[in-house]
Amino acid sequence: MSHDSASNKEEHITEHIDDYAGHDHITIHPNAWSKYRLMMREYVAEFLGVCILIIFGTGVDCQVVLSSVTGVASSQKGSYLSINIGWAVGTAMGVWVSGGISGGHINPAVTIALATYRGFPWKKVPGYIAAQVLGGLVGAALVYANYYHAISIFEGGDDVRTLATAGLFSTYALDYMTAVSAFFSEFLATAVLVVVVLAIGDRKNCPPPAGLAPLVLFVLILGIGACLGMETGYAINPARDLGPRILTAMVGYGSQVFTFRKSLTPHRLWCPVISPILGAQAGAIFYDAFIYLGDESPFNKPCVSSFCSLI
Amino acid sequence: MSHDSASNKEEHITEHIDDYAGHDHITIHPNAWSKYRLMMREYVAEFLGVCILIIFGTGVDCQVVLSSVTGVASSQKGSYLSINIGWAVGTAMGVWVSGGISGGHINPAVTIALATYRGFPWKKVPGYIAAQVLGGLVGAALVYANYYHAISIFEGGDDVRTLATAGLFSTYALDYMTAVSAFFSEFLATAVLVVVVLAIGDRKNCPPPAGLAPLVLFVLILGIGACLGMETGYAINPARDLGPRILTAMVGYGSQVFTFRKSLTPHRLWCPVISPILGAQAGAIFYDAFIYLGDESPFNKPCVSSFCSLI
Amino acid sequence: MSHDSASNKEEHITEHIDDYAGHDHITIHPNAWSKYRLMMREYVAEFLGVCILIIFGTGVDCQVVLSSVTGVASSQKGSYLSINIGWAVGTAMGVWVSGGISGGHINPAVTIALATYRGFPWKKVPGYIAAQVLGGLVGAALVYANYYHAISIFEGGDDVRTLATAGLFSTYALDYMTAVSAFFSEFLATAVLVVVVLAIGDRKNCPPPAGLAPLVLFVLILGIGACLGMETGYAINPARDLGPRILTAMVGYGSQVFTFRKSLTPHRLWCPVISPILGAQAGAIFYDAFIYLGDESPFNKPCVSSFCSLI
Amino acid sequence: MSHDSASNKEEHITEHIDDYAGHDHITIHPNAWSKYRLMMREYVAEFLGVCILIIFGTGVDCQVVLSSVTGVASSQKGSYLSINIGWAVGTAMGVWVSGGISGGHINPAVTIALATYRGFPWKKVPGYIAAQVLGGLVGAALVYANYYHAISIFEGGDDVRTLATAGLFSTYALDYMTAVSAFFSEFLATAVLVVVVLAIGDRKNCPPPAGLAPLVLFVLILGIGACLGMETGYAINPARDLGPRILTAMVGYGSQVFTFRKSLTPHRLWCPVISPILGAQAGAIFYDAFIYLGDESPFNKPCVSSFCSLI
Numbered sequence A, B, C, D: 001m002s003h004d005s006a007s008n009k010e011e012h013i014t015e016h017i018d019d020y021a022g023h024d025h026i027t028i029h030p031n032a033w034s035k036y037r038l039m040m041r042e043y044v045a046e047f048l049g050v051c052i053l054i055i056f057g058t059g060v061d062c063q064v065v066l067s068s069v070t071g072v073a074s075s076q077k078g079s080y081l082s083i084n085i086g087w088a089v090g091t092a093m094g095v096w097v098s099g100g101i102s103g104g105h106i107n108p109a110v111t112i113a114l115a116t117y118r119g120f121p122w123k124k125v126p127g128y129i130a131a132q133v134l135g136g137l138v139g140a141a142l143v144y145a146n147y148y149h150a151i152s153i154f155e156g157g158d159d160v161r162t163l164a165t166a167g168l169f170s171t172y173a174l175d176y177m178t179a180v181s182a183f184f185s186e187f188l189a190t191a192v193l194v195v196v197v198l199a200i201g202d203r204k205n206c207p208p209p210a211g212l213a214p215l216v217l218f219v220l221i222l223g224i225g226a227c228l229g230m231e232t233g234y235a236i237n238p239a240r241d242l243g244p245r246i247l248t249a250m251v252g253y254g255s256q257v258f259t260f261r262k263s264l265t266p267h268r269l270w271c272p273v274i275s276p277i278l279g280a281q282a283g284a285i286f287y288d289a290f291i292y293l294g295d296e297s298p299f300n301k302p303c304v305s306s307f308c309s310l311i
Helices: A009-022 A032-066 A080-102 A108-117 A122-146 A148-155 A179-200 A213-228 A238-253 A267-290 B009-022 B032-066 B080-102 B108-117 B122-146 B148-155 B179-200 B213-228 B238-253 B267-290 C009-022 C032-066 C080-102 C108-117 C122-146 C148-155 C179-200 C213-228 C238-253 C267-290 D009-022 D032-066 D080-102 D108-117 D122-146 D148-155 D179-200 D213-228 D238-253 D267-290
Strands: none
Touching (some): A032 A238, A032 C179, A032 C213, A032 C267, A080 B080, A080 C179, A080 C213, A108 A122, A108 A267, A122 A148, A122 A238, A122 C179, A179 B032, A179 B122, A213 B032, A213 B080, A213 C213, A267 B032, B032 B122, B032 B148, B080 B213, B080 D080, B108 B179, B122 B148, B179 B213, B179 B267, B179 D032, B179 D080, B179 D122, B213 D032, B213 D080, B213 D213, B238 B267, C032 C122, C032 C238, C032 D267, C080 D213, C108 C238, C122 C148, C122 C238, C122 D179, C179 C213, C213 D213, D032 D080, D032 D122, D032 D148, D032 D238, D108 D238, D108 D267, D122 D238, D238 D267
């Protein structure tokens, strides 16, 4: 989740060309395909990053929960801690495969926060988010295919699909959580996530060595799941929730995955989508207001700007 | 928990100015707010570090213990190992967000030890400690709000608050622990903590690469919790205990959080507050007496000083 | 699993000689043995890497499963998570002992993928694979010897050897898995494995610092086992499965380890051998088609080649 | 466990002086004490390293096992995996506090192997081993004091001390293990340990960055405990076993800690003391014979030496 990705495509290509010049093992556009790849590359990286995140994350949900039924496995294959570890591994691997290409956001809430506070170009934001959600959908499809037989045994038939296993793919808050509580839980966890993401990307703070940010994220997501995860399932990432949720709607769970808790209509959007986006903003505002010195942040613009004149 | 932070504010600002000069992306005081931020920055970092430590730490306490009741969750969401991991993550993240700003002490016992043996300026000590305790209080408040409904289910009502859940926020020694045993347990664990903190900050020893000290602390706190944690709840940090304890007193637990084990009056202060401070001193004295070569340590002052003349 | 190993033996030796020249502590061929060692060195490293992988991996299988019987141990010594950790440690240690010598493939599927897409010399491939399978066989033999008495207690006698303990050494898919499902599960997991391996070896992406790739692999294999492991036992490595399977056939389990699920004849080869090889190819194709810029990849050959003319 | 420590004391001091010259914060012998410290420093570091290893290791043994009794704690505070983690943390922390001073051997088997194959000066070996055993004894004493009340509750009285709790401090093989099996188990685990230690200290292989060797050892010891630990308690370190064993004899367990399994008299020495030493030799011989190129190894001496003439 570094935020050093090129601020516009032209610069980006130029940078690559410079790199090429300095290293004789890489040539520019060696063939017709290369041009298309260069255009898609950042978006494919975000797609791939979320896809891998979801393969690990929904994979561990399936393995641990489904194996609690003896027809699926002779003994349970993991515990709640395994689930926390699985999502942490997914996050780390998602960023390791995409970090150097797209910045490794793999989370729309992070992408929007970086656009707002770190100069990530807004024109790339829609493409990033679309790629992220699509990655979540495809990752969930691969895991659904992988655990198809086990899901059917758990549900009691190939044509039985209930929220009991829909919950393996997208998040559903505990029954007693009010809309406000669910919102707060996701808001708090995402704010913590973004404060850490900004801190480890701030070279005036205490950043890990190049290439090890994903290790920090492993530890971070392990902790968020273990410490703040049970109430809402720690979406903290709209793509992590929406992509798999759309997949479940497509493969037979139907509209129930969207009408869950209809009496709390806005819940589904507020809890796993709006709340992480706002929580990310809150985390970034706190970090920039009190800690950050870099001039990409609106908090560090000269006072001639309208923003600063408010202070 | 590096101890390379500037030894006085004037130097600190100068250093920043030098940095600014060498890097055209940062300007000094771009707006009115910047000046205030620079004054508060180190203290806010300590506040933020402890706040994040406590969000993870008391968060995992709440999640694991509260979910053992079926009204809260269908199955327990974690184990004692999860609790050890949660506190370890909190420590690592607390230092990752503050390490480059304030040195990442996030522990009054460490701050006092660094002031005594590593030249950390004493005039900053009161501000650091106040920020640390306040961070603990605010972190606990956020977690209390987050788990409010679950706590009420666990306790049996919104207006029932007993030591059963107060213990999720601050530490209470096991019943059979005497005052001496409780003191010794915290003393030993904090001495080990400080020996490791000083070793990984000693460039003549075997320090991890820049930016990875928090990873070492993750492993360290994981171990302290797993190995030395059960008797007193491993406060090993006065701010970690006092901040959340004050919060519990404020939100409805009342004075019982301070009068616990009244017959052992000094226990509350000795076990989670005085003992870590003295244990940190003991660890630092051992390390400096036998290992450390740097001249900030009183053990390495020339013999003209009164301290050395004792030897 | 770096893929920077020398592309042919002559270059390799020259490189060593250059190194020797620059460092006076090493001399070329100081004695008669040195020449033989230099010829065998890469192959021995692969042998050693897989041997260590299998010592940890089948070791943890034995310890956790055998200790579930009270005659073996008073309480179970580990859990399914321990098994995931054991295989992860084995992978990391296998690469740490071989990475700088042979590239640390320790997996025929990886070796073949690197030969296809990263210019690893094909003439070394048979030797690498033979060394890897032999390493698996020897590692399993050491673990079999180590747990001999416990296996006998578990089975009920020194001369009783059934699939119940053969499954501690090589992988057997769950009963309800069809051949297609088992193939898909191994295919998916190996594709993810290879995408990550290529990403952390791609210096245009987000590689970890030199010497820490095994740490990434530790996290990766921990996740693959926790998230995608239960259905087929996550071979994802033909040598990991074949070596120990041959050993079990040799030490008394007989031909049943090969005739398992005879009605699904091709299963044994498809699931733990062919599927990982093809999954590795799929992962490499995806990564190279969409992300990789280095010119060793067939995707980056100039268009004069027949391959590119297809695009 | 780096093996770059100075090969004799004179060189060592000279190196320090050079360092001092280049860094104006450190002065040589600023006071009377400094001279004594310099003489003791390496030995104290080994003492401290083993002491910290044993504080964590026997600490986690005590916490997990004692808390299984409800009089000690309301629920068990950890699992077998916690025990594996505790010993892994202890090893990592023991090396982090001593690595830059003494090389961080913290294991007589490693010290002897480095003396044999890496030129570690034999004249330091007795002092290192004495310091290591003493560190084990003192660490065990601190943990015994820490868990004194819990041990008494577990045993049923302050004056009851049986092998049930002696086993928390030193290792006792499972009942059905023969002397040969126990020997083999420790031999195998220590050989693996030393192969990894030599590999990560071999700059021609795949060493981790400076200061991260202890992290590798954390992963390694976690794996050895999880995969090869249950049969003999994975001493793999004579000081780890002998120091705490002597302590238990001293504090009231009496001679039973030495006469355990008297019918297998040599067991106690062979299993946790001789076997690790020989296993370390075997690991080093394998690594040097097939992988290592550095000229400190006897395998790389010129053929004029009598050793090489055997080949």
